[in-house]
Amino acid sequence: AQRVTQPEKLLSVFKGAPVELKCNYSYSGSPELFWYVQYSRQRLQLLLRHISRESIKGFTADLNKGETSFHLKKPFAQEEDSAMYYCALKGNTGKLIFGQGTTLQVKP
Amino acid sequence: DAGITQSPRHKVTETGTPVTLRCHQTENHRYMYWYRQDPGHGLRLIHYSYGVKDTDKGEVSDGYSVSRSKTEDFLLTLESATSSQTSVYFCAISEYEAGGHEQYFGPGTRLTVT
Numbered sequence: 001a002q003r004v005t006q007p008e009k010l011l012s013v014f015k016g017a018p019v020e021l022k023c024n025y026s027y028s029g030s031p032e033l034f035w036y037v038q039y040s041r042q043r044l045q046l047l048l049r050h051i052s053r054e055s056i057k058g059f060t061a062d063l064n065k066g067e068t069s070f071h072l073k074k075p076f077a078q079e080e081d082s083a084m085y086y087c088a089l090k091g092n093t094g095k096l097i098f099g100q101g102t103t104l105q106v107k108p
Numbered sequence: 109d110a111g112i113t114q115s116p117r118h119k120v121t122e123t124g125t126p127v128t129l130r131c132h133q134t135e136n137h138r139y140m141y142w143y144r145q146d147p148g149h150g151l152r153l154i155h156y157s158y159g160v161k162d163t164d165k166g167e168v169s170d171g172y173s174v175s176r177s178k179t180e181d182f183l184l185t186l187e188s189a190t191s192s193q194t195s196v197y198f199c200a201i202s203e204y205e206a207g208g209h210e211q212y213f214g215p216g217t218r219l220t221v222t
Contacts, residue, residue, distance in 0.1 A: 044213040
C-alpha cells in the first residue's frame with residue numbers, strides 16, 4: 001500500500017527553536033517525495049522536493065530509505081514559518097498522495 | 109500565483125441539490141486535478157484530467173463527476189450534494205506528471221452542505 005503518515009497534527013515551538021516535522025511513507029520502489037506548505041490566506045505551494053536536495057527558507061529534508069522517512073527540518077524557527085505543512089509522495093500512478101498535514105505554530 | 113482561479117470561492121447549499129465548481133487556468137497546462145481537504149485526512153484526490161475530454165477517478169470519486177471540454181476549464185459536479193461533501197475543494201494544475209514536476213494550486217472553494 002502507498003501511504004504517507006504525518007503523526008503530528010500540531011507542532012508548537014518557540015521562535016529560535018529547532019523544528020522537525022515528521023513524515024513517514026510506505027512505497028515499494030524509489031519514492032519521489034515533496035513538502036508543500038500553506039501559509040494563512042495563501043495557496044498551497046511547493047516548499048521542496050527531495051530530488052532537488054535544496055534548502056528553501058532554511059528548511060531541508062533528507063530522504064531516509066531505511067527508515068522510510070522524509071522529515072522536514074529547520075535549525076531556528078521563525079514566526080513566519082507558522083503554516084500547515086503537507087508531505088506528499090508521488091505514487092506509482094503518477095499522482096500525489098498527501099499526508100494528513102501538520103500545523104506548525106511558532107510562538108514569539 | 110500561477111494563473112488558476114476557482115469559482116465560486118464560497119458556497120452554501122442544501123442536501124440533494126446539484127453543485128458545480130469551476131477551475132480555470134491560463135497556463136495551458138495539460139494536467140488538472142480536483143482535491144478535497146478535510147481535517148485529519150489532508151488532501152485527497154477526487155478526479156483528474158490528462159487532457160481535453162480525458163479524465164479519470166481519484167481516491168474519493170464517489171458522488172462526484174468531472175468534465176473538461178477545454179484545456180483551460182475543469183468542472184467538478186456534485187450531482188446530489190450530501191453533508192459529507194462539506195469540505196474545501198482545491199484545483200491544481202501541472203505541466204507534466206513525471207520527474208517531480210510541481211503542482212500549482214488554486215485558492216480553494218469552501219463548500220457547506222446543510
